Amino acid sequence: MSTPTRLPGIVTTDHVFRLPLDHQAPEGEQIEVYAREVVAAGREQDDLPWLLFLQGGPGGKANRPAGRDAWVDRALDDYRVLLLDQRGTGRSTPANRQTLARRGGPAEQAEYLTRFRADSIVRDAELIRRQLLGEQGQWTLLGQSYGGFCTLTYLSIAPDGVREAFVTGGLAGLRSSAEDVYRAAYPRNVRKNKAYYARYPQDVAAVQRIAGSLVRQPAELPDGGVLTVEAFQGLGLLLGSGGGAQVLHYLLEEAWVEGVDGPELSDTFLAGVQSHLSFAQGPMYAVLHESIYGQRSVDAGGTAWAAERVRKEFPEFDAAAALTAGQPVLFTGEMIYPALFENDPALRPLRDTAHLLADRTDWPDLYDPARLAANRVPVYAAVYHDDLYVDTADSLATADAVAGTRVWVTNEWEHDGLRVSGGAVLDRLIRMARGEL
Known part of the structure; x- marks a missing residue:
């Protein structure tokens, strides 16, 4: 953990975690996963609930806040935010043409990258949660686009670590090829x-x-x-x-x-x-x-x-x-x-x-439909009508298949509504969770 940095209206702290490349072999090769903690200035010592942000992608690093900007501004009213650079991105151990060349040839590179999907990202997050919040601690998820796909994987693998989940930019089709x-x-x-x-x-x-x-x-x-x-x-x-x-x-x-x-x-x-x-x-x-x-x-x-x-x-x-x-x-x-x-x-x-x-033909499943059908974590999802990136029909079908999901369908915003709405999209979901809508 680094020395906190003060920016307009916020205080940020860097966290670097040593985590297994392969969660099935926890004593094997380790990689670094970076996350930036963000809290409202003056509330550094407050006992705030945590919100984990899962970025879109795949392969997208978390946003870099310059202050209380975009959706982060709204989130900081209620949460201590953790901006995760998913494995392979940003300040986490990178995966690109320069670093992958060190792994060997194409076969070795491909095998390495099979461990960079949502299931590995979720297991990273679970180890981080235990370090920051303790074994019994729970946090809120905010998944944007691909981050929403990761949220469904999280609820399939480790729902006990999640207090509530917000999804913006669509829900993955659970059985869509x-x-x-x-x-x-x-x-x-x-x-x-x-x-x-x-x-x-x-x-x-x-x-x-x-x-x-x-x-x-x-x-x-x-x-x-x-x-x-x-x-x-x-x-x-x-x-x-x-x-x-x-x-x-x-x-x-x-x-x-x-x-x-x-x-x-x-x-x-x-x-x-x-x-x-x-x-x-x-x-x-x-x-x-x-x-x-x-x-x-x-x-x-x-x-x-x-x-x-x-x-x-x-x-x-x-x-x-x-x-x-x-x-x-x-x-x-x-x-x-x-x-x-x-x-x-x-x-x-x-x-x-x-x-x-x-x-490759042996990709492990990312979602557990039976477990999602019995889900007990409240899920609040913003689904954008005729979203270019994520099929609306898939989103609505998945919402029906995941117990405890409430959906807000809107054509006011496109896929980037979370980023460009000045916090309005996240505010709507938070108010839904608080019973105000």
Whole structure:
């Protein structure tokens, strides 16, 4: 534990925990897991209940507060907050192309990364809980997006350590395979595209012009990555956040400059695209993404690049065909394709590792439907209507399957409502838990 640091309105304390890489072999290799404790200034000595924040991802580190900002401000009214850098992220022992190379070849790297899913994250959290709160201590969970998936795993593995759980950004389908997830996702992407082009009709031609250029000749990004038309379509990830459509529109506005040989894609545009598409700061998001849906009792065939396979069922996402037919080019979203591991310099060294993980067929189950059906931990979930990232139907079905779950369905916010609502989303859930709503 470090010396506390004072920031406007808060006091933070660093915690570093030595934990087993493999929780089935607790005396074996150890890794570090970092967490930042945050408490309201002046309440450092108060006996406050703890709230553990589980970040979205996979492969996302916890937010870095500058003070009483965003949802943290509301949480600090009632809780002492622990911001966990899930294993492999942030200040925890990192997992990326640089560190994984030390493990050996692709087979060794893939085997290592099998221990970075939600089940391992939850077991990390349980060891941390015992150290900070004692064996009988309980804390509140706040799971955003993938963090909500981890919350369901927590309630499946170790519910006795949880006092209550808040989930924002959707609940995982307990029996949904990776194919199921993407088969539901592509139609949502179509709807988000239609809404985008309805708001910015001038962007139909703007996107066609860029896509046509990339079909003829992919562009080089500043980091040496390759911008293909399929990679460009990946900017649809922005359409799932509150201000994402505007970000995309303004990015397209500066796409072209007049070069020596005529119009060419501008450095401003290419740098902007790179900032949204590069996985340099979060490679595990790409490497482990489909594995978060892997459960051998649901799909014994593994994930096997499900997004790529299911995409063939939706020919409207074929950019070249759309251009030939004079149709709008559709953006994709939260899909990870094998070509990313050819085009992104941060992912290229992990290409073979990613293929081995995609081929894996023995992923342990992450959820215990029977235990969740008998759940006694109160769960309060914000489900965003037509969420781009998490299927609303899956969320509602899971809410029905997990005893003690209350759901607030809203279209006021997109997937990032927790972050951008100024604490309103979390406040609503807390008031639900307190019986005020």
